Amino acid sequence: MPIITEIADLKRIYKRRVPKMFYDYAESGSWSEQTFRENTSDFDKIRLRQRIAKDMDNRSIKSQMIGEDVSMPVALAPVGLTGMQSADGEIKAAKAAEKFGVPFCLSTMSICSIEDVAAHTTKPFWFQVYTLKDDDFMGRLFERARAANVSAMVITVDLQVLGQRHKDLKNGLSAPPKLTIKSVANMMTKVTWGLEMLQTKRRFFGNIVGHAKGVSDPSSLSSWTAEAFDPSLDWDRIKTLMEMWGGKVILKGILDVEDAKKAVEVGADAIVVSNHGGRQLDGALSSIRMLEDIVKEVGDKTEVWLDSGIRSGQDVLKAVAMGAKGVMIGRAWVYGLGAMGEKGVTSALEVIHKELDVSMALCGKRDIQDVDRDIVLVPKGFSGDWA
């Protein structure tokens, strides 16, 4: 077992073990990747304020997200296709999250189905949907989620139309992977990945194939996907989807104060300040730059979370200090999964937990609930000098 001390260790192993097509799928942003890069580099611009001779004993980073107890305020973000990063990947990640005491959110575009994940876990998990046109399909997804004891619906609102990632087009990304000379040559070098993948039946989009009208096999999926998204989405439609679900709702993909106010108006239990990990609007500001303005406006009316760019516990601490009640991580757990399956996801969570705990202590705080703006040093104009 390799010694893992930081998320970058997991990323290195992940790159070695998983076919290039799926590594590229995760490790890309849209177009020039400016927003993807700045999501992480902007965190580096923020500094932590070192304090000494403060009582750092008996610390706690336990918290709550939408009323659910969490061992740290970090949830696993919905990530599509994770069953291609590692065989049965969504089940492995959900189990790791459950054991660690943090929420797991399953993507609609997962390989393992809602029912698969429910059958392998004991606690409720979250489910993510896109705002698709097909009411019949949406209704059935909600029904299946209710039957699987899903405790909250994450509705992703920043994907009305699709940002382009160059590498996915060049690699011919698909699930299961298309067998070309190039892809087969690359997969043959990924022995463990390949052997595990041969042992599972879960190699297609488990929530869609056999459930969406006209999608009875993987070959009909691409035409369905092209039709399914709703470019004409508006707030009335978001409200309708929220009512169709009828339970707790997290609106994910808010990056603007005006949109945050609307999200409060329609009654979101939480919002995620997010640019989809830099995969949608290239040129948008990083989430961490937008956080404070949004918190100022709606932080007392709904829970404001953040994702995009978190690679360490220090990043989590910075986000919490700047007003986030919680965060979601995407790539950080995918690196772990691709590197070492369930153990790797656990390892990613352990790394972040330890970094968050120790960094909080070194800032002179014993309880995550007491962390505030006082512990960060933020460059002038970081959030506000954009017009």
Ligand SMILES: Cc1cc2nc3c(=O)[nH]c(=O)nc-3n(C[C@H](O)[C@H](O)[C@H](O)COP(=O)(O)O)c2cc1C
């Ligand atoms: C490979 C990949 C697939 C993703 N798939 C989905 C998805 O199916 N649904 C969704 O709402 N967000 C999806 N996201 C976005 C994540 O939920 C999250 O917003 C993002 O990863 C956060 O940024 P980070 O990776 O820098 O932590 C995906 C992100 C990645 C990297």
